[in-house]
Amino acid sequence: MTDYNHLSELELQAVIEQAEKALKDKLTNKRKEVLAQIKELAASINVAVEFHELADKPQESKSARVGVKVPVKYRHPQQPELTWTGRGIMPKWLQSLLDQGRDKSEFEV
Known part of the structure; x- marks a missing residue:
């Protein structure tokens, strides 16, 4: 394991960015694998499975209430x-x- 105390701020930032990219790539690949397994299992029992086009992209959480107008009381x-x-x-x-x-x-x- 790397001793992070000896790294400069720029080096630490680079390590963090690399780790975030690696994590994102791993999660994307894992998601693709799971979706492929679901399709394979569904096909084995003659069921067609369609995933929404956004299913391949991780969803960003957004508040459902953003922009909701509240009636005047x-x-x-x-x-x-x-x-x-x-x-x-x-x-x-x-x-x-x-x-x-x-x-x-x-x-x-």
């Missing part, structure tokens, strides 16, 4: 362009109305 009574979804910090217009003794349910959409 509260609207200012005199200025309808002022709205709030109920998420995050309460807007100043709603806070000032509540400070005046009004009930939040009055502004629900």
Whole structure:
């Protein structure tokens, strides 16, 4: 095993990049082998298996909620362009109305 304490920052970065590439290659090859085994087993019982075209590429995890619009829950009574979804910090217009003794349910959409 290499003594990493004697390597410079650039050398360590190069080792990390090489290791990441080697790992990616191994995972890709393993995936191809497993898919081939699945196809072979399926063919042995006369079942056709089709993999989605993205099945050969590792998926990057992405949030399913990215870009999801949240419906408006509260609207200012005199200025309808002022709205709030109920998420995050309460807007100043709603806070000032509540400070005046009004009930939040009055502004629900």
